[in-house]
Amino acid sequence: xxxGLDVDDSRPPYTVLAVKGEVDVYTAPRLREKLVxxxxxxxxxxxxxxxxxxxLDSTGLGVLVGxxxxxxxxxxxxxxxxxxxxxxxxxxxxxxxxxxxxxGSVDDAVAG
Amino acid sequence: xxxxxxxxxxxxxxxxxxxxxPEFIAVVRLVVASLxxxxxxxxDERIDDLKLAVSEACTNAIEAxxxxxxxxxxxxxxxxxxxxxxxxVKDNGPGFDPARLEHPPAVTDPQRLQFERGLxxxxxxxxxxxxxxxxxxQGTVVRMTLFGGPANGDDTGTIYMDASKVQGARPLx
Numbered sequence: 001x002x003x004g005l006d007v008d009d010s011r012p013p014y015t016v017l018a019v020k021g022e023v024d025v026y027t028a029p030r031l032r033e034k035l036v037x038x039x040x041x042x043x044x045x046x047x048x049x050x051x052x053x054x055x056l057d058s059t060g061l062g063v064l065v066g067x068x069x070x071x072x073x074x075x076x077x078x079x080x081x082x083x084x085x086x087x088x089x090x091x092x093x094x095x096x097x098x099x100x101x102x103x104g105s106v107d108d109a110v111a112g
Numbered sequence: 113x114x115x116x117x118x119x120x121x122x123x124x125x126x127x128x129x130x131x132x133x134p135e136f137i138a139v140v141r142l143v144v145a146s147l148x149x150x151x152x153x154x155x156d157e158r159i160d161d162l163k164l165a166v167s168e169a170c171t172n173a174i175e176a177x178x179x180x181x182x183x184x185x186x187x188x189x190x191x192x193x194x195x196x197x198x199x200x201v202k203d204n205g206p207g208f209d210p211a212r213l214e215h216p217p218a219v220t221d222p223q224r225l226q227f228e229r230g231l232x233x234x235x236x237x238x239x240x241x242x243x244x245x246x247x248x249x250q251g252t253v254v255r256m257t258l259f260g261g262p263a264n265g266d267d268t269g270t271i272y273m274d275a276s277k278v279q280g281a282r283p284l285x
Contacts, residue, residue, distance in 0.1 A: 024141075055164075090164065
């Protein structure tokens with residue numbers, strides 16, 4: 001099972017990380033490594049695009065919370081793009097919709 | 113007069129042992145979800161809920177086995193009864209006491225961001241109709257139940273929708 005992780009730097013100061021596939025305990029470490037790598041490159045405004053994600057579990061949520069925490073300690077921000085109900089539901093029932101800024105499109109996310 | 117069927121006990125429809133390795137959880141998710149979707153009258157959204165709950169239970173089971181007995185498999189069973197489907201996930205870990213689980217702080221509490229883990233069990237409880245956790249020193253069993261009849265409605269005693277008998281119903285064009 002491959003996790004797609006595409007980085008798009010064409011909209012500074014934002015870095016868009018498009019995730020594709022299923023995020024679970026097997027694939028989440030790759031997402032974590034990618035976020036850590038981006039932060040260490042000085043990219044502190046990260047938009048994680050979850051539109052290509054068809055499954056996300058609590059391990060994936062944990063990685064995103066970890067990324068947000070890391071970015072906030074650099075005065076940065078991690079926002080999300082998500083419209084799929086099955087993925088949104090995981091944020092809703094855990095209350096994490098109040099922790100993350102969640103947008104309907106990458107355009108909206110980079111417009112803040 | 114046909115013999116009246118007594119209350120039907122649940123029936124085992126799937127047993128699966130998978131190695132305690134993260135890459136196998138996707139397989140369990142897929143198998144349980146397709147079984148549920150084929151055999152039960154459950155909305156797609158409920159199938160997604162089950163998929164996530166099963167995934168969370170397997171993640172915890174793998175973690176428990178890894179700390180105690182890495183060679184032990186995760187044992188998954190699917191049971192069916194006329195009114196419900198049950199999925200059990202069993203590990204051979206040291207067992208745990210669900211009452212002693214730490215609760216993550218409220219989302220409005222800045223401390224909430226310190227919690228990157230521990231969401232699995234609250235999620236399971238919210239996603240399925242009934243979730244039971246029983247821990248012994250032999251391991252933990254998580255039993256997750258979704259209520260709803262079989263997809264084909266063949267089972268005696270099962271109430272299911274028959275469009276032709278619903279007042280005012282008419283066939284789709």
